[in-house]
Amino acid sequence: MPGPTPVPTPDTAPYWEGAAAGELRVQQCTSCGEHYFYPRPFCPRCGSDAVEWRVAGGRATLVSYVINHRPFPPVEEPQVVALVQLEEGPRMMTNVVGVEPLPDNLPLGLQLQVTFEQRGEFAIPVFTPAEAPR
Numbered sequence: 682m683p684g685p686t687p688v689p690t691p692d693t694a695p696y697w698e699g700a701a702a703g704e705l706r707v708q709q710c711t712s713c714g715e716h717y718f719y720p721r722p723f724c725p726r727c728g729s730d731a732v733e734w735r736v737a738g739g740r741a742t743l744v745s746y747v748i749n750h751r752p753f754p755p756v757e758e759p760q761v762v763a764l765v766q767l768e769e770g771p772r773m774m775t776n777v778v779g780v781e782p783l784p785d786n787l788p789l790g791l792q793l794q795v796t797f798e799q800r801g802e803f804a805i806p807v808f809t810p811a812e813a814p815r
Contacts, residue, residue, distance in 0.1 A: 686800050686801045686802070686803050687803055687805075692720045692721060692722060693720045695720070695734045696720050696734075697803060697804075699734070699736065700797055700803065700804040700805065700806055701803070701804050703797055703804070704736045705736070705737045705739050705767075705795045705806050706734050706735065706736055706737065707734075707735060707737050707767065707769060707771055708720060708721075708732045708733065708734055708735070709732065709733055709734075709735045709769075710724035710726065710727060710729050710731060710732050711729075711731040711732065711733055712724065712727055712729035712731045713726050713727040713729065715727070715770070716735065716737075716767070716769040716770045716771050717770075717771050718767070718771035718772070718773045719773075735769075737767055737768070737769050737795075738767075738768050738769070739794055739795035740767070740768045740792065740793070740794055740795075740811065741765035741766060741767045741768065741773075741792075741793045741794075741795070741808055742765065742766050742790055742791070742792060742793065743763060743764075743765055743777065743787060743788070743789055743790060743791040743792075743793060743808075744763075744764045744765060744766050744772060744789065745763065745764040745789070746761050746762060746763040746764065746777065746787055747761075747762050748760070748761055748762075748782045748783075748784070748787075749761075749762050758782075759782040760776055760782070761776055761777040761778070761780070761782050761787065762774070762776060763775055763776065763777045763808065765777075765793055765808055775806060775807055775808055776807045776808070777793065777807070777808050777809065777810075778796070778798070778807045778808070778809055779796070779809035779810065780809065780810050791810060792810070792811040793808035793809065793810060793811055794808065794809055794810075794811040794812075795807070795808055796808070796809050
């Protein structure tokens, strides 16, 4: 799916490098253990600058969403704009893909798995419904 492309900054470059490698990276404070997203140089919980990048497992839960029916060129079809909570704890805005954008297909609490869409030179993390356990 085409769309806007990011403009990395020094603080976000490790996130985008991870996405290019097929990894969802979040930061973790080594002082208090908190995982957090969006990237920043200080822990939002304790204020420490002792933070490291970690590869997240890629599983998440659907917390909230909206189905956007207004065209956002160059995308003309409806998009699911979602708030998801990663297993590690942080919440992030993303898109849910791989499912028809109908409320019946998007129950809150839906289990999701990260996947990546290429947009120009960048890979963008998006989420798709996780397979049911067998």
